[in-house]
Amino acid sequence: MDQAIVVFGDLNLDTSVSIGQFPLHVGDTLFSFDGISDEIGGAAANVAVGLTALGHQVHFGSVVGQDRMAELVLQLAQAKGLATNCIRPDWPITSRTVVLIDADGNRQCINDPKAVHRYRYPEATLPALFAQSQWVYCSTQNWCRYVAQAAREAGRKVIVDVQALIDIDEYHRDFLQAASIVILSTEQLAMHSHEFMRRLWQQFEVEIVVATHGNHGATLGVRTTNIIEYEPAFELGPVVDKTGAGDAFCAGFIAGLASDLAPRQALSFGQYVAARKIAVKGATNGFPERTHVWQALAQLPK
Numbered sequence: 573m574d575q576a577i578v579v580f581g582d583l584n585l586d587t588s589v590s591i592g593q594f595p596l597h598v599g600d601t602l603f604s605f606d607g608i609s610d611e612i613g614g615a616a617a618n619v620a621v622g623l624t625a626l627g628h629q630v631h632f633g634s635v636v637g638q639d640r641m642a643e644l645v646l647q648l649a650q651a652k653g654l655a656t657n658c659i660r661p662d663w664p665i666t667s668r669t670v671v672l673i674d675a676d677g678n679r680q681c682i683n684d685p686k687a688v689h690r691y692r693y694p695e696a697t698l699p700a701l702f703a704q705s706q707w708v709y710c711s712t713q714n715w716c717r718y719v720a721q722a723a724r725e726a727g728r729k730v731i732v733d734v735q736a737l738i739d740i741d742e743y744h745r746d747f748l749q750a751a752s753i754v755i756l757s758t759e760q761l762a763m764h765s766h767e768f769m770r771r772l773w774q775q776f777e778v779e780i781v782v783a784t785h786g787n788h789g790a791t792l793g794v795r796t797t798n799i800i801e802y803e804p805a806f807e808l809g810p811v812v813d814k815t816g817a818g819d820a821f822c823a824g825f826i827a828g829l830a831s832d833l834a835p836r837q838a839l840s841f842g843q844y845v846a847a848r849k850i851a852v853k854g855a856t857n858g859f860p861e862r863t864h865v866w867q868a869l870a871q872l873p874k
Contacts, residue, residue, distance in 0.1 A: 575830040576629040578704055578728075580693075580719050581616025581711025583634040583659065584683070585645050585668040588815070588854060593674045611854045612648045613669055615733060616711040618816040618855045622823025622845065624653040625859035628830060631704040633658040633719075635691060637666035652856055658701055660694075663687045677811035677850060691715040695722065702726045707830055709733075709822070712747050720750035729753065733822050736760045740771065748772065753780045753829075755822055758791075766800050769793035780835055782842075784821055787811075792839045803839055806847035816855025821846040823859070840869055 590607030612621070620632045632654050636642040638661050645666055646656050667686040673679045692715060702708060708723040709731045710716050723730045731753040734744050739762045748754065754772060758765050765783035772778045773795050781793040789804040824845030828838025844865050852858025 574628055575707060576631065576705040577623055577826060577830055578631045578633065578701055578708045579616050579620040579623065580633040580708060581716050582614030582667065582713050583612060583617045583636060583645060584614040585641055585666060586611050586613030586671055586855060587668065588671045588673055591672050591674055594678060594680065596672065609854065611856050612645055612652065613855045615819050616709065618819035619709055619823045620654055621652045621856040622820055622859050623827055626823065626827040627862045628827055630654065631658060631701060633693065633701050635660045635662050635693065637661065637663040637686065639665050641666040641668065663691065671815050673813050673815065673853065677814045679813065679815045688713050688715055693719060698722050699726065702728055707731065707826065709826060712744060717746050720747050724750040731826060733818065735818060738762050740775065748776050748778065751778050754778050755782045755825065757818060758783050758785050765791045769800055782825060782839065784818060790839060790843060792835055794835050803843060806844050808847045809851055811850050813853040814850050817846050817850050819855065820849035820859065841865060844868055
């Protein structure tokens with residue numbers, strides 16, 4: 573049974589710029605013909621769009637500014653199928669990101685999060701939002717910190733994507749304490765992913781941990797079975813843009829779990845979605861249809 577999902581967190585205007593290669597050549601003017609585009613972005617927004625594309629109902633809680641850029645962001649969000657009734661225009665200026673993308677799909681993001689450290693989403697509105705689903709994805713921006721804990725106290729399964737974590741630190745501790753499911757990148761991890769998973773199980777009530785290894789695949793740990801297993805990544809063709817690859821994986825993995833897949837099946841689902849998404853420019857573009865994912869995974873060797 574497909575389940576609705578609450579997604580809570582950041583929403584930006586992403587301006588993507590295609591360049592030849594890194595490091596960027598310094599000069600007065602660089603030309604990028606048909607290489608500059610605007611889309612919505614931010615980890616939570618990327619996950620929300622991905623889940624919507626995969627056929628799930630999404631309730632998206634976020635915040636924008638009171639400027640003209642916010643009008644564009646809301647229009648782009650609606651064009652992606654997102655409901656905007658829980659996106660609050662509480663900031664003076666909408667946050668934005670510039671993404672430089674080279675010919676191999678590598679990217680560098682320059683993010684201006686605006687009022688992110690001073691904001692608090694109104695707590696009185698949270699119960700109605702949480703009532704929409706048993707699943708709550710929460711990004712790890714500072715203003716989302718208490719939202720993750722409130723979702724856990726409301727009895728929801730909280731999913732946090734801590735991405736480039738080095739070790740258990742004070743900034744992320746609140747999110748880890750609230751989480752039922754943790755997704756992280758091993759890019760900067762200070763220890764082997766297996767060791768880190770076991771440390772999370774010792775210190776927190778986390779049920780499932782997924783450690784992604786970029787184009788090398790991902791490792792899944794399930795607390796109830798004490799099983800940790802690795803799966804290689806899918807190689808589905810040329811890489812155009814790696815922006816949002818981790819968010820695409822999150823969307824696919826969550827979509828799998830919310831469709832009653834076992835964690836191991838959801839891992840494959842998420843990896844396939846991410847591999848398809850990076851063949852298209854833009855963090856919120858390139859998500860495959862759910863039926864396509866089912867068909868592709870059904871054809872894999874048993």
